[in-house]
Amino acid sequence: xxxxxxxxxxxxxxxxxxxxxxxxxxxxxxxxxxxxxxxxxxxxxxxxxxxxxxxxxxxxxxxxxxxxxxxxxxxxxxxxxxxxxxxxxxxxxxxxxxxxxxxxxxxxxxxxxxxxxxx
Amino acid sequence: xxxxxxxxxxxxxxxxxxxxxxxxxxxxxxxxxxxxxxxxxxxxxxxxxxxxxxxxxxxxxxxxxxxxxxxxxxxxxxxxxxxxxxxxxxxxxxxxxxxxxxxxxxxxxxxxxxxxxxx
DNA sequence: GCACTACTCAACCAAGCGGTTGACAAGACC
DNA sequence: GGTCTTGTCAACCGCTTGGTTGAGTAGTGC
Numbered sequence: 255x256x257x258x259x260x261x262x263x264x265x266x267x268x269x270x271x272x273x274x275x276x277x278x279x280x281x282x283x284x285x286x287x288x289x290x291x292x293x294x295x296x297x298x299x300x301x302x303x304x305x306x307x308x309x310x311x312x313x314x315x316x317x318x319x320x321x322x323x324x325x326x327x328x329x330x331x332x333x334x335x336x337x338x339x340x341x342x343x344x345x346x347x348x349x350x351x352x353x354x355x356x357x358x359x360x361x362x363x364x365x366x367x368x369x370x371x372x373x
Numbered sequence: 374x375x376x377x378x379x380x381x382x383x384x385x386x387x388x389x390x391x392x393x394x395x396x397x398x399x400x401x402x403x404x405x406x407x408x409x410x411x412x413x414x415x416x417x418x419x420x421x422x423x424x425x426x427x428x429x430x431x432x433x434x435x436x437x438x439x440x441x442x443x444x445x446x447x448x449x450x451x452x453x454x455x456x457x458x459x460x461x462x463x464x465x466x467x468x469x470x471x472x473x474x475x476x477x478x479x480x481x482x483x484x485x486x487x488x489x490x491x492x
Numbered sequence: 493g494c495a496c497t498a499c500t501c502a503a504c505c506a507a508g509c510g511g512t513t514g515a516c517a518a519g520a521c522c
Numbered sequence: 523g524g525t526c527t528t529g530t531c532a533a534c535c536g537c538t539t540g541g542t543t544g545a546g547t548a549g550t551g552c
Contacts (some may be wrong), residue, residue: 260392261389261392268387269510270377270380273379276460281463285528285529286529295512296513297528297530298529301530301531303510304484319519322528326459328464331460331461334457337392341396344399348401352501390540406498416500417541418541424542425539438498438549439498439549440498
């Protein structure tokens with residue numbers, strides 16, 4: 255199974271039903287039955303989805319009489335956005351540098367742009 | 374299989390090896406062999422990983438002699454960050470509103486906070 | 493044309509995933 | 523104490539996934 259936290263989060267959100275549940279939970283906490291209502295699957299299937307979301311740290315569950323209200327833990331999103339932003343920025347900066355190199359190069363010399371670290 | 378674009382992207386990044394490859398590609402384009410080097414798996418396995426990344430729109434591949442340089446398409450990240458930011462903001466605003474409600478409430482009335490849309 | 497490099501395609505396999513059904517647990521209500 | 527509600531646990535099933543090996547393709551270079 256996905257050992258690291260980041261894998262669990264990405265994996266959890268890879269399923270449209272689970273993303274849908276997260277969207278629902280962003281509006282407010284909900285019980286398992288409430289979450290299951292829109293879907294044409296068994297309650298057990300929904301319970302499994304919630305377990306995946308819980309293992310990823312995306313939701314938490316308390317107890318309130320027989321009900322088990324599900325709560326969105328939005329701070330886990332930070333883990334993802336940090337990862338994404340890091341490599342997005344890195345890639346963008348690379349393009350910028352490449353543009354600089356090409357701009358500083360006489361037109362008749364500019365080759366098919368190669369990769370690596372153009373110092 | 375994951376029908377929608379967002380599922381494919383999340384699913385592609387759910388694998389640590391593939392995230393690692395994305396990290397490598399953020400530095401610069403690379404060939405399949407270069408990408409395979411750090412891992413103790415067959416070239417075919419790496420090729421499969423790249424196919425997943427390509428189907429998700431995260432990388433593109435051109436041809437250059439026998440080589441098939443792999444290029445990171447960082448703009449697909451936007452799809453994810455948009456989705457994430459939407460629900461993060463929504464959840465944060467909900468907390469803020471809830472705080473306001475509690476703050477405006479006399480201390481001896483404040484109940485165990487329930488969910489829904491507190492008008 | 494023949495060998496070499498750099499891959500890809502196809503078939504297979506074990507493990508995991510999303511779904512099911514059936515049985516059970518925890519708490520409210522009578 | 524029985525029953526109803528709300529949910530979980532366990533076993534099973536078919537499909538997908540990540541890995542393998544073996545064969546094939548595309549382009550280079552002698």
